[in-house]
Amino acid sequence: MLGKAKELANELKQDICAVIIGSEIRKFCNVLSTFGANKIFIAEDDALKEYNTEIYTPILTRIILKHKPNILLFPATKIGRDLAPRVASTLKLGLAADCIKLTIQNGKLLMTRPVYGDNILADIICPNTRPQMATIRAKMMEKAEPKQNESAEVIKEPVNINVDSFKTIVKEKKKTSIPGVKSIDEADIIISGGRGVGSKETFKFIEELADVLNAAVGASRAAVEAGWKPKSCQVGQSGTTVSPKIYIACGISGTTQHLVGMKGSDVIIAINKDPEAPIFEVANYGIVGDLKEVVPLLTKALKEKKMGGYKIQ
Protein backbone atom coordinates (compact mmCIF):
# COMPACT_ATOMS: atom_id res chain seq x y z
CA MET A 1 0.00 0.00 0.00
CA LEU A 2 2.83 2.35 0.79
CA GLY A 3 4.28 1.70 -2.65
CA LYS A 4 1.06 2.88 -4.26
CA ALA A 5 0.67 5.78 -1.82
CA LYS A 6 4.18 6.94 -2.66
CA GLU A 7 3.47 6.93 -6.36
CA LEU A 8 0.25 8.94 -5.90
CA ALA A 9 1.80 11.32 -3.39
CA ASN A 10 4.76 12.02 -5.66
CA GLU A 11 2.46 12.86 -8.52
CA LEU A 12 0.37 15.18 -6.36
CA LYS A 13 3.41 16.49 -4.44
CA GLN A 14 1.84 15.55 -1.13
CA ASP A 15 2.94 13.76 2.03
CA ILE A 16 2.67 10.05 2.63
CA CYS A 17 1.18 9.41 6.03
CA ALA A 18 0.50 6.15 7.80
CA VAL A 19 -1.93 5.48 10.63
CA ILE A 20 -1.38 2.71 13.16
CA ILE A 21 -3.95 1.83 15.78
CA GLY A 22 -3.32 -0.88 18.36
CA SER A 23 -1.21 -1.80 21.35
CA GLU A 24 2.58 -2.14 21.28
CA ILE A 25 2.78 -0.73 17.80
CA ARG A 26 5.75 1.62 17.96
CA LYS A 27 7.92 -1.16 16.60
CA PHE A 28 6.16 -0.79 13.23
CA CYS A 29 7.24 2.84 12.77
CA ASN A 30 10.63 1.77 11.52
CA VAL A 31 9.37 -0.41 8.69
CA LEU A 32 6.80 2.18 7.70
CA SER A 33 9.41 4.89 7.34
CA THR A 34 11.74 2.54 5.48
CA PHE A 35 8.94 1.98 2.99
CA GLY A 36 8.33 5.66 2.48
CA ALA A 37 6.00 7.12 5.12
CA ASN A 38 6.83 10.77 5.96
CA LYS A 39 4.46 11.01 8.88
CA ILE A 40 3.04 8.34 11.14
CA PHE A 41 0.01 8.91 13.33
CA ILE A 42 -0.18 6.45 16.15
CA ALA A 43 -3.04 5.70 18.49
CA GLU A 44 -1.79 3.34 21.15
CA ASP A 45 -3.60 1.80 24.07
CA ASP A 46 -3.91 -1.65 25.64
CA ALA A 47 -7.66 -1.54 24.96
CA LEU A 48 -6.86 -1.36 21.24
CA LYS A 49 -5.15 -4.75 21.14
CA GLU A 50 -8.04 -6.53 19.42
CA TYR A 51 -9.67 -4.89 16.42
CA ASN A 52 -13.20 -3.72 17.24
CA THR A 53 -15.21 -1.55 14.84
CA GLU A 54 -16.84 0.35 17.65
CA ILE A 55 -13.53 1.48 19.18
CA TYR A 56 -11.49 1.99 16.03
CA THR A 57 -14.08 4.09 14.16
CA PRO A 58 -14.10 7.15 16.46
CA ILE A 59 -10.30 7.10 16.68
CA LEU A 60 -9.85 7.03 12.95
CA THR A 61 -12.57 9.58 12.22
CA ARG A 62 -10.94 11.98 14.67
CA ILE A 63 -7.56 11.55 12.95
CA ILE A 64 -9.18 12.18 9.55
CA LEU A 65 -10.97 15.32 10.69
CA LYS A 66 -7.80 16.64 12.27
CA HIS A 67 -5.33 15.98 9.48
CA LYS A 68 -7.70 16.19 6.47
CA PRO A 69 -6.03 13.76 4.09
CA ASN A 70 -6.72 14.00 0.36
CA ILE A 71 -6.69 10.24 -0.20
CA LEU A 72 -7.24 7.46 2.33
CA LEU A 73 -6.39 3.85 1.50
CA PHE A 74 -7.27 0.66 3.35
CA PRO A 75 -6.27 -2.91 2.53
CA ALA A 76 -9.23 -4.95 1.23
CA THR A 77 -8.90 -7.42 4.10
CA LYS A 78 -11.78 -8.39 6.38
CA ILE A 79 -10.79 -5.66 8.83
CA GLY A 80 -10.36 -3.08 6.05
CA ARG A 81 -13.72 -3.92 4.54
CA ASP A 82 -15.39 -3.67 7.95
CA LEU A 83 -13.80 -0.40 9.04
CA ALA A 84 -13.62 1.61 5.80
CA PRO A 85 -17.38 1.68 5.06
CA ARG A 86 -18.21 2.44 8.69
CA VAL A 87 -15.83 5.41 8.68
CA ALA A 88 -16.96 6.55 5.22
CA SER A 89 -20.62 6.54 6.17
CA THR A 90 -19.98 8.24 9.51
CA LEU A 91 -18.16 11.10 7.77
CA LYS A 92 -20.39 11.03 4.66
CA LEU A 93 -17.56 10.14 2.29
CA GLY A 94 -17.55 8.22 -0.98
CA LEU A 95 -15.75 4.88 -0.97
CA ALA A 96 -14.74 2.42 -3.69
CA ALA A 97 -14.24 -1.20 -2.68
CA ASP A 98 -11.59 -3.72 -3.57
CA CYS A 99 -9.72 -1.62 -6.13
CA ILE A 100 -7.04 -3.14 -8.31
CA LYS A 101 -5.66 0.04 -9.88
CA LEU A 102 -5.32 3.64 -8.70
CA THR A 103 -4.19 6.53 -10.86
CA ILE A 104 -4.42 10.30 -10.82
CA GLN A 105 -6.56 11.91 -13.52
CA ASN A 106 -7.06 15.69 -13.60
CA GLY A 107 -5.87 15.90 -10.02
CA LYS A 108 -8.47 13.37 -8.86
CA LEU A 109 -8.07 9.78 -7.78
CA LEU A 110 -9.30 7.38 -10.46
CA MET A 111 -10.15 4.05 -8.86
CA THR A 112 -10.52 0.88 -10.92
CA ARG A 113 -12.40 -2.05 -9.46
CA PRO A 114 -13.82 -5.31 -10.72
CA VAL A 115 -17.58 -5.86 -10.66
CA TYR A 116 -19.59 -8.97 -11.58
CA GLY A 117 -16.81 -11.20 -10.35
CA ASP A 118 -13.79 -10.07 -12.26
CA ASN A 119 -15.71 -10.03 -15.53
CA ILE A 120 -16.09 -6.28 -15.84
CA LEU A 121 -14.02 -3.34 -14.65
CA ALA A 122 -15.40 0.02 -13.54
CA ASP A 123 -13.55 3.33 -13.25
CA ILE A 124 -14.75 5.37 -10.33
CA ILE A 125 -14.14 8.89 -9.09
CA CYS A 126 -15.22 10.61 -5.97
CA PRO A 127 -16.10 14.10 -7.24
CA ASN A 128 -16.98 16.12 -4.16
CA THR A 129 -15.94 14.55 -0.87
CA ARG A 130 -12.49 14.43 0.71
CA PRO A 131 -10.66 12.25 1.55
CA GLN A 132 -11.20 10.08 -1.50
CA MET A 133 -11.43 6.60 -0.02
CA ALA A 134 -10.66 3.15 -1.37
CA THR A 135 -10.02 -0.34 -0.12
CA ILE A 136 -7.37 -1.98 -2.27
CA ARG A 137 -6.11 -5.45 -3.05
CA ALA A 138 -2.63 -4.81 -1.75
CA LYS A 139 -1.04 -7.67 -3.69
CA MET A 140 -2.05 -6.02 -6.96
CA MET A 141 0.14 -3.00 -6.33
CA GLU A 142 3.91 -2.80 -6.71
CA LYS A 143 5.79 -2.96 -3.43
CA ALA A 144 7.82 0.12 -2.49
CA GLU A 145 11.60 -0.11 -2.51
CA PRO A 146 12.84 -0.06 1.09
CA LYS A 147 15.25 2.76 1.93
CA GLN A 148 17.36 2.49 5.05
CA ASN A 149 17.96 5.46 7.38
CA GLU A 150 14.72 7.16 6.49
CA SER A 151 12.93 8.43 9.51
CA ALA A 152 9.38 9.61 9.64
CA GLU A 153 7.85 12.12 11.99
CA VAL A 154 5.83 10.18 14.58
CA ILE A 155 2.72 11.94 15.85
CA LYS A 156 0.91 10.57 18.87
CA GLU A 157 -2.86 10.79 18.67
CA PRO A 158 -5.03 11.03 21.78
CA VAL A 159 -7.06 7.95 22.69
CA ASN A 160 -10.17 8.28 24.83
CA ILE A 161 -11.80 4.98 25.49
CA ASN A 162 -14.66 4.31 27.80
CA VAL A 163 -14.75 0.53 28.03
CA ASP A 164 -18.17 0.54 29.73
CA SER A 165 -19.88 2.06 26.72
CA PHE A 166 -19.01 -0.77 24.33
CA LYS A 167 -21.91 -2.66 22.89
CA THR A 168 -19.77 -5.36 21.29
CA ILE A 169 -17.03 -7.39 22.94
CA VAL A 170 -14.70 -9.93 21.35
CA LYS A 171 -15.07 -12.95 23.63
CA GLU A 172 -12.75 -15.35 21.94
CA LYS A 173 -10.39 -15.35 19.00
CA LYS A 174 -8.94 -18.35 17.20
CA LYS A 175 -6.48 -18.68 14.41
CA THR A 176 -7.33 -21.51 12.07
CA SER A 177 -4.28 -20.79 10.02
CA ILE A 178 -1.38 -22.70 11.53
CA PRO A 179 1.51 -20.59 12.78
CA GLY A 180 4.54 -20.82 10.54
CA VAL A 181 2.38 -21.85 7.61
CA LYS A 182 2.10 -19.20 4.93
CA SER A 183 -1.31 -17.65 4.56
CA ILE A 184 -2.80 -17.27 1.10
CA ASP A 185 -3.18 -13.52 1.21
CA GLU A 186 0.50 -12.85 1.68
CA ALA A 187 2.07 -15.55 -0.47
CA ASP A 188 3.72 -14.94 -3.83
CA ILE A 189 2.96 -18.50 -4.88
CA ILE A 190 -0.19 -20.47 -4.06
CA ILE A 191 -0.83 -24.16 -4.74
CA SER A 192 -4.53 -24.90 -4.50
CA GLY A 193 -6.32 -28.22 -4.41
CA GLY A 194 -9.94 -28.98 -5.23
CA ARG A 195 -12.32 -31.89 -5.06
CA GLY A 196 -10.09 -33.68 -7.56
CA VAL A 197 -7.44 -34.14 -4.86
CA GLY A 198 -9.69 -36.84 -3.50
CA SER A 199 -8.84 -37.03 0.21
CA LYS A 200 -7.10 -35.38 3.12
CA GLU A 201 -4.21 -37.85 2.71
CA THR A 202 -3.64 -37.01 -0.93
CA PHE A 203 -3.54 -33.32 -0.04
CA LYS A 204 0.01 -34.03 1.07
CA PHE A 205 0.99 -33.98 -2.62
CA ILE A 206 -0.15 -30.37 -2.73
CA GLU A 207 1.59 -29.56 0.56
CA GLU A 208 4.87 -31.08 -0.61
CA LEU A 209 4.81 -29.03 -3.78
CA ALA A 210 4.05 -25.92 -1.72
CA ASP A 211 6.99 -26.76 0.49
CA VAL A 212 9.47 -26.86 -2.38
CA LEU A 213 8.19 -23.56 -3.77
CA ASN A 214 7.88 -21.87 -0.38
CA ALA A 215 4.25 -21.38 -1.30
CA ALA A 216 0.95 -21.19 0.55
CA VAL A 217 -1.68 -23.92 0.26
CA GLY A 218 -5.10 -22.90 -1.01
CA ALA A 219 -8.30 -24.81 -1.60
CA SER A 220 -11.58 -24.67 -3.48
CA ARG A 221 -14.78 -24.57 -1.54
CA ALA A 222 -15.40 -28.22 -2.33
CA ALA A 223 -12.10 -29.14 -0.66
CA VAL A 224 -12.90 -27.01 2.40
CA GLU A 225 -16.37 -28.51 2.59
CA ALA A 226 -14.86 -31.98 2.55
CA GLY A 227 -12.84 -30.99 5.60
CA TRP A 228 -9.46 -31.37 3.88
CA LYS A 229 -8.40 -27.78 4.56
CA PRO A 230 -9.59 -25.01 6.90
CA LYS A 231 -11.82 -22.20 5.69
CA SER A 232 -8.91 -19.74 5.86
CA CYS A 233 -7.46 -21.55 2.82
CA GLN A 234 -10.54 -21.04 0.66
CA VAL A 235 -10.00 -19.07 -2.51
CA GLY A 236 -13.01 -17.52 -4.22
CA GLN A 237 -16.16 -15.54 -3.91
CA SER A 238 -16.98 -16.57 -0.37
CA GLY A 239 -13.37 -17.10 0.61
CA THR A 240 -10.35 -14.91 -0.09
CA THR A 241 -9.49 -13.11 -3.31
CA VAL A 242 -5.85 -13.66 -4.11
CA SER A 243 -3.50 -12.40 -6.77
CA PRO A 244 -0.13 -14.07 -6.33
CA LYS A 245 2.67 -14.22 -8.90
CA ILE A 246 1.98 -17.91 -9.52
CA TYR A 247 -1.25 -19.80 -8.86
CA ILE A 248 -1.28 -23.55 -9.39
CA ALA A 249 -4.77 -25.10 -9.44
CA CYS A 250 -4.84 -28.88 -8.98
CA GLY A 251 -8.09 -30.78 -9.43
CA ILE A 252 -10.15 -27.59 -9.50
CA SER A 253 -12.80 -27.30 -12.20
CA GLY A 254 -12.86 -23.49 -12.32
CA THR A 255 -16.43 -22.44 -11.55
CA THR A 256 -17.06 -18.69 -11.71
CA GLN A 257 -17.13 -18.54 -7.90
CA HIS A 258 -13.61 -19.93 -7.76
CA LEU A 259 -12.31 -17.97 -10.74
CA VAL A 260 -13.29 -14.58 -9.33
CA GLY A 261 -10.98 -15.27 -6.42
CA MET A 262 -7.82 -16.00 -8.44
CA LYS A 263 -8.17 -14.59 -11.94
CA GLY A 264 -5.97 -11.67 -11.03
CA SER A 265 -2.91 -13.92 -10.53
CA ASP A 266 0.06 -13.15 -12.79
CA VAL A 267 0.62 -16.71 -13.97
CA ILE A 268 -1.94 -19.49 -13.64
CA ILE A 269 -1.03 -23.14 -14.01
CA ALA A 270 -3.80 -25.75 -14.04
CA ILE A 271 -3.58 -29.50 -13.61
CA ASN A 272 -6.83 -31.32 -14.35
CA LYS A 273 -7.73 -34.61 -15.96
CA ASP A 274 -10.67 -33.11 -17.82
CA PRO A 275 -9.44 -31.21 -20.91
CA GLU A 276 -12.78 -29.36 -21.00
CA ALA A 277 -12.48 -27.98 -17.44
CA PRO A 278 -13.15 -24.21 -17.46
CA ILE A 279 -10.01 -23.58 -15.38
CA PHE A 280 -8.02 -24.08 -18.60
CA GLU A 281 -9.67 -20.99 -20.07
CA VAL A 282 -7.78 -18.76 -17.66
CA ALA A 283 -4.62 -20.87 -17.35
CA ASN A 284 -1.36 -19.74 -18.94
CA TYR A 285 -0.15 -23.33 -18.76
CA GLY A 286 -2.37 -26.36 -18.50
CA ILE A 287 -1.49 -29.99 -17.96
CA VAL A 288 -4.19 -32.52 -18.79
CA GLY A 289 -3.58 -35.44 -16.47
CA ASP A 290 -4.05 -37.08 -13.11
CA LEU A 291 -2.79 -34.77 -10.39
CA LYS A 292 -1.83 -37.75 -8.24
CA GLU A 293 0.82 -38.58 -10.82
CA VAL A 294 1.66 -35.10 -12.11
CA VAL A 295 2.03 -33.21 -8.83
CA PRO A 296 4.59 -35.56 -7.17
CA LEU A 297 6.61 -35.59 -10.39
CA LEU A 298 6.53 -31.82 -10.52
CA THR A 299 7.62 -31.62 -6.89
CA LYS A 300 10.51 -33.97 -7.57
CA ALA A 301 11.60 -32.10 -10.70
CA LEU A 302 11.48 -28.73 -9.00
CA LYS A 303 13.42 -30.06 -6.03
CA GLU A 304 16.15 -31.23 -8.35
CA LYS A 305 16.12 -27.96 -10.21
CA LYS A 306 16.44 -26.06 -6.95
CA MET A 307 19.38 -28.18 -5.89
CA GLY A 308 20.94 -27.55 -9.24
CA GLY A 309 21.32 -23.95 -8.18
CA TYR A 310 18.29 -22.38 -9.84
CA LYS A 311 16.35 -19.85 -7.94
CA ILE A 312 12.58 -20.04 -7.75
CA GLN A 313 11.45 -16.47 -7.97
Place this chain on the structure above:
Amino acid sequence: MRFVVCVKEVPESIVVKIDLTNNKIQDESISTTLNPFDQFILEEALKLKKDEDKVIAISIGTPQTKKILMKCLALGADKAILLSDNVFIGSDTFATAYTLSKVINKIGDFDIIFCGQQTVDGNTAQVGPELAAHLKIPQVTYVESISKFEGKKLFVKSQTDDGFKIVESQIPVLLAGIPPSSFTPSLPPLRNIIAAQNKPCIIWNFEDLGGPKDKYGSVGSLIQITKVYYPPPREKGIMIVEEPITAVEKLIELLTKDKVI
Protein backbone atom coordinates in the same frame (compact mmCIF):
# COMPACT_ATOMS: atom_id res chain seq x y z
CA MET B 1 -38.57 -9.13 18.54
CA ARG B 2 -38.44 -7.53 15.16
CA PHE B 3 -35.90 -8.66 12.59
CA VAL B 4 -35.32 -6.80 9.32
CA VAL B 5 -33.50 -8.57 6.48
CA CYS B 6 -32.14 -6.50 3.56
CA VAL B 7 -32.14 -8.47 0.34
CA LYS B 8 -31.08 -7.71 -3.19
CA GLU B 9 -32.00 -9.07 -6.60
CA VAL B 10 -28.86 -10.11 -8.49
CA PRO B 11 -28.13 -11.74 -11.84
CA GLU B 12 -28.06 -15.53 -11.74
CA SER B 13 -24.82 -15.56 -13.67
CA ILE B 14 -22.11 -12.98 -13.16
CA VAL B 15 -20.95 -13.41 -16.73
CA VAL B 16 -22.73 -10.34 -18.09
CA LYS B 17 -22.23 -8.22 -21.18
CA ILE B 18 -21.70 -4.52 -21.66
CA ASP B 19 -23.98 -2.69 -24.09
CA LEU B 20 -21.36 -0.84 -26.10
CA THR B 21 -23.87 1.72 -27.41
CA ASN B 22 -24.41 3.29 -24.00
CA ASN B 23 -21.58 1.74 -21.98
CA LYS B 24 -23.98 0.20 -19.51
CA ILE B 25 -24.23 -3.34 -18.30
CA GLN B 26 -26.97 -5.16 -20.19
CA ASP B 27 -29.26 -6.09 -17.37
CA GLU B 28 -32.73 -6.12 -18.87
CA SER B 29 -32.95 -9.61 -20.26
CA ILE B 30 -30.84 -11.52 -17.75
CA SER B 31 -32.43 -13.92 -15.30
CA THR B 32 -32.13 -12.94 -11.68
CA THR B 33 -32.17 -14.51 -8.25
CA LEU B 34 -31.98 -13.71 -4.55
CA ASN B 35 -28.38 -12.79 -3.63
CA PRO B 36 -27.09 -16.07 -2.08
CA PHE B 37 -25.45 -14.20 0.81
CA ASP B 38 -28.85 -12.67 1.60
CA GLN B 39 -30.63 -16.00 1.44
CA PHE B 40 -28.11 -17.38 3.93
CA ILE B 41 -28.64 -14.57 6.43
CA LEU B 42 -32.42 -14.71 5.95
CA GLU B 43 -32.34 -18.40 6.84
CA GLU B 44 -30.28 -17.56 9.96
CA ALA B 45 -32.85 -14.94 10.94
CA LEU B 46 -35.65 -17.45 10.47
CA LYS B 47 -33.85 -20.01 12.65
CA LEU B 48 -33.70 -17.40 15.42
CA LYS B 49 -37.34 -16.43 15.07
CA LYS B 50 -39.76 -17.58 17.74
CA ASP B 51 -43.55 -17.53 17.34
CA GLU B 52 -44.10 -13.98 18.50
CA ASP B 53 -41.18 -12.59 16.46
CA LYS B 54 -41.57 -10.93 13.07
CA VAL B 55 -39.16 -11.15 10.14
CA ILE B 56 -39.51 -8.38 7.56
CA ALA B 57 -37.66 -8.59 4.24
CA ILE B 58 -36.90 -5.30 2.47
CA SER B 59 -35.40 -4.60 -0.92
CA ILE B 60 -34.70 -1.64 -3.16
CA GLY B 61 -35.26 -2.63 -6.75
CA THR B 62 -37.54 -2.57 -9.75
CA PRO B 63 -41.19 -3.76 -9.81
CA GLN B 64 -39.92 -7.21 -10.87
CA THR B 65 -37.91 -7.48 -7.62
CA LYS B 66 -41.24 -8.53 -6.09
CA LYS B 67 -40.37 -12.04 -7.30
CA ILE B 68 -37.36 -12.09 -4.93
CA LEU B 69 -39.45 -10.87 -2.01
CA MET B 70 -42.09 -13.54 -2.71
CA LYS B 71 -39.30 -16.08 -2.36
CA CYS B 72 -38.36 -14.57 1.01
CA LEU B 73 -41.99 -14.89 2.12
CA ALA B 74 -42.08 -18.49 0.92
CA LEU B 75 -38.92 -19.20 2.88
CA GLY B 76 -40.67 -17.95 6.03
CA ALA B 77 -40.52 -14.14 6.26
CA ASP B 78 -43.74 -12.59 7.64
CA LYS B 79 -43.84 -9.44 5.58
CA ALA B 80 -42.02 -7.85 2.66
CA ILE B 81 -41.47 -4.26 1.59
CA LEU B 82 -40.31 -3.31 -1.89
CA LEU B 83 -38.86 0.14 -2.53
CA SER B 84 -39.26 1.01 -6.12
CA ASP B 85 -39.04 4.47 -7.64
CA ASN B 86 -37.05 6.14 -10.41
CA VAL B 87 -35.67 8.48 -7.74
CA PHE B 88 -33.66 5.58 -6.29
CA ILE B 89 -31.93 4.71 -9.58
CA GLY B 90 -28.16 5.04 -9.70
CA SER B 91 -27.59 4.82 -5.93
CA ASP B 92 -24.08 4.10 -4.72
CA THR B 93 -23.64 2.22 -1.44
CA PHE B 94 -23.97 5.44 0.58
CA ALA B 95 -27.33 6.36 -0.99
CA THR B 96 -28.53 2.74 -0.81
CA ALA B 97 -27.69 2.61 2.89
CA TYR B 98 -29.40 5.97 3.43
CA THR B 99 -32.57 4.73 1.68
CA LEU B 100 -32.58 1.50 3.69
CA SER B 101 -32.16 3.50 6.90
CA LYS B 102 -35.21 5.61 5.99
CA VAL B 103 -37.25 2.44 5.43
CA ILE B 104 -36.13 0.90 8.70
CA ASN B 105 -36.87 4.08 10.64
CA LYS B 106 -40.32 4.18 9.07
CA ILE B 107 -40.96 0.58 10.10
CA GLY B 108 -40.09 1.71 13.61
CA ASP B 109 -38.88 -0.61 16.37
CA PHE B 110 -36.31 -3.19 15.37
CA ASP B 111 -33.96 -5.50 17.22
CA ILE B 112 -31.65 -7.00 14.65
CA ILE B 113 -30.90 -5.88 11.09
CA PHE B 114 -29.55 -8.59 8.81
CA CYS B 115 -27.61 -8.01 5.61
CA GLY B 116 -25.64 -10.23 3.32
CA GLN B 117 -21.90 -9.67 3.63
CA GLN B 118 -21.80 -8.71 -0.03
CA THR B 119 -23.65 -9.01 -3.30
CA VAL B 120 -22.41 -11.20 -6.10
CA ASP B 121 -22.70 -8.40 -8.67
CA GLY B 122 -21.44 -5.29 -6.89
CA ASN B 123 -19.38 -7.19 -4.32
CA THR B 124 -18.68 -4.07 -2.29
CA ALA B 125 -19.59 -5.39 1.17
CA GLN B 126 -20.25 -1.76 2.08
CA VAL B 127 -24.02 -1.43 2.39
CA GLY B 128 -24.18 -3.32 5.71
CA PRO B 129 -21.60 -1.24 7.66
CA GLU B 130 -22.81 2.00 6.01
CA LEU B 131 -26.38 1.21 7.05
CA ALA B 132 -25.27 0.44 10.60
CA ALA B 133 -23.54 3.83 10.72
CA HIS B 134 -26.69 5.59 9.45
CA LEU B 135 -28.74 3.83 12.14
CA LYS B 136 -26.03 4.46 14.75
CA ILE B 137 -26.02 0.86 15.90
CA PRO B 138 -23.07 -1.53 16.24
CA GLN B 139 -22.21 -3.98 13.48
CA VAL B 140 -20.65 -7.41 13.21
CA THR B 141 -19.55 -8.42 9.71
CA TYR B 142 -18.45 -11.77 8.23
CA VAL B 143 -20.96 -13.53 10.51
CA GLU B 144 -20.99 -17.25 9.89
CA SER B 145 -23.47 -18.31 12.58
CA ILE B 146 -25.43 -17.01 15.52
CA SER B 147 -24.46 -19.23 18.38
CA LYS B 148 -26.59 -17.93 21.22
CA PHE B 149 -29.30 -15.37 21.78
CA GLU B 150 -30.46 -14.65 25.29
CA GLY B 151 -32.31 -11.61 26.59
CA LYS B 152 -30.76 -8.56 24.97
CA LYS B 153 -27.48 -10.31 24.18
CA LEU B 154 -26.32 -12.09 21.10
CA PHE B 155 -23.27 -14.30 20.49
CA VAL B 156 -22.08 -14.64 16.92
CA LYS B 157 -19.21 -16.46 15.24
CA SER B 158 -17.53 -14.28 12.66
CA GLN B 159 -14.64 -14.86 10.29
CA THR B 160 -11.39 -12.93 10.70
CA ASP B 161 -8.44 -12.63 8.34
CA ASP B 162 -6.73 -15.59 9.99
CA GLY B 163 -9.50 -17.57 11.64
CA PHE B 164 -12.62 -16.62 13.54
CA LYS B 165 -13.87 -14.82 16.61
CA ILE B 166 -16.85 -15.02 18.91
CA VAL B 167 -18.41 -11.62 19.47
CA GLU B 168 -20.92 -10.75 22.14
CA SER B 169 -23.22 -7.91 21.16
CA GLN B 170 -26.12 -6.06 22.65
CA ILE B 171 -29.15 -5.46 20.50
CA PRO B 172 -30.01 -3.55 18.40
CA VAL B 173 -27.21 -4.62 16.11
CA LEU B 174 -26.58 -5.13 12.40
CA LEU B 175 -25.19 -8.49 11.29
CA ALA B 176 -23.66 -9.00 7.84
CA GLY B 177 -23.56 -12.69 6.99
CA ILE B 178 -21.32 -14.93 4.91
CA PRO B 179 -22.28 -18.56 4.36
CA PRO B 180 -19.96 -21.23 5.79
CA SER B 181 -18.79 -23.74 3.19
CA SER B 182 -21.44 -26.25 4.27
CA PHE B 183 -24.33 -23.95 3.33
CA THR B 184 -26.77 -24.91 0.59
CA PRO B 185 -29.71 -22.57 -0.04
CA SER B 186 -33.07 -24.18 0.77
CA LEU B 187 -35.85 -24.40 -1.77
CA PRO B 188 -39.23 -23.51 -0.30
CA PRO B 189 -41.82 -26.28 -0.72
CA LEU B 190 -44.72 -25.58 -3.07
CA ARG B 191 -47.14 -25.34 -0.15
CA ASN B 192 -45.17 -22.39 1.24
CA ILE B 193 -44.90 -20.73 -2.15
CA ILE B 194 -48.70 -20.76 -2.34
CA ALA B 195 -49.09 -19.60 1.25
CA ALA B 196 -46.75 -16.68 0.52
CA GLN B 197 -49.40 -15.21 -1.78
CA ASN B 198 -51.44 -14.36 1.31
CA LYS B 199 -48.63 -12.63 3.15
CA PRO B 200 -48.28 -8.86 2.89
CA CYS B 201 -45.89 -7.54 0.23
CA ILE B 202 -46.06 -3.75 0.26
CA ILE B 203 -44.60 -1.39 -2.33
CA TRP B 204 -43.31 1.99 -1.25
CA ASN B 205 -41.98 4.83 -3.36
CA PHE B 206 -40.06 8.02 -2.70
CA GLU B 207 -43.10 9.86 -1.27
CA ASP B 208 -43.63 7.13 1.29
CA LEU B 209 -40.14 7.72 2.66
CA GLY B 210 -40.07 11.50 2.31
CA GLY B 211 -37.04 13.62 3.08
CA PRO B 212 -34.98 15.69 0.65
CA LYS B 213 -35.02 14.18 -2.83
CA ASP B 214 -31.36 15.00 -3.40
CA LYS B 215 -30.31 12.45 -0.78
CA TYR B 216 -31.47 9.55 -2.94
CA GLY B 217 -30.31 7.85 -6.11
CA SER B 218 -27.50 9.15 -8.26
CA VAL B 219 -27.89 12.71 -6.91
CA GLY B 220 -27.39 11.49 -3.34
CA SER B 221 -24.42 9.33 -4.31
CA LEU B 222 -20.87 10.26 -3.41
CA ILE B 223 -19.02 8.25 -6.02
CA GLN B 224 -19.46 8.30 -9.73
CA ILE B 225 -18.77 5.54 -12.22
CA THR B 226 -17.05 7.11 -15.21
CA LYS B 227 -16.55 4.02 -17.35
CA VAL B 228 -17.30 0.29 -17.52
CA TYR B 229 -15.25 -2.01 -19.73
CA TYR B 230 -13.97 -5.55 -20.14
CA PRO B 231 -10.64 -6.40 -18.53
CA PRO B 232 -7.89 -7.12 -21.06
CA PRO B 233 -8.27 -10.77 -22.04
CA ARG B 234 -5.80 -13.19 -20.54
CA GLU B 235 -3.34 -14.44 -23.10
CA LYS B 236 -4.29 -17.76 -24.59
CA GLY B 237 -2.60 -20.45 -22.55
CA ILE B 238 -0.55 -23.42 -23.60
CA MET B 239 -2.09 -26.86 -23.13
CA ILE B 240 0.15 -29.81 -22.45
CA VAL B 241 -1.36 -33.19 -23.25
CA GLU B 242 1.39 -35.75 -22.66
CA GLU B 243 2.36 -38.61 -20.38
CA PRO B 244 2.88 -37.19 -16.85
CA ILE B 245 6.64 -37.34 -16.92
CA THR B 246 6.94 -35.65 -20.31
CA ALA B 247 4.27 -33.12 -19.35
CA VAL B 248 6.19 -32.07 -16.25
CA GLU B 249 9.44 -31.77 -18.20
CA LYS B 250 7.70 -29.66 -20.80
CA LEU B 251 6.09 -27.43 -18.18
CA ILE B 252 9.40 -26.75 -16.47
CA GLU B 253 11.02 -26.04 -19.82
CA LEU B 254 8.28 -23.51 -20.65
CA LEU B 255 8.37 -21.89 -17.21
CA THR B 256 12.11 -21.48 -17.48
CA LYS B 257 11.93 -20.11 -20.99
CA ASP B 258 9.22 -17.62 -20.00
CA LYS B 259 11.24 -16.66 -16.90
CA VAL B 260 8.44 -17.62 -14.52
CA ILE B 261 10.97 -19.59 -12.50
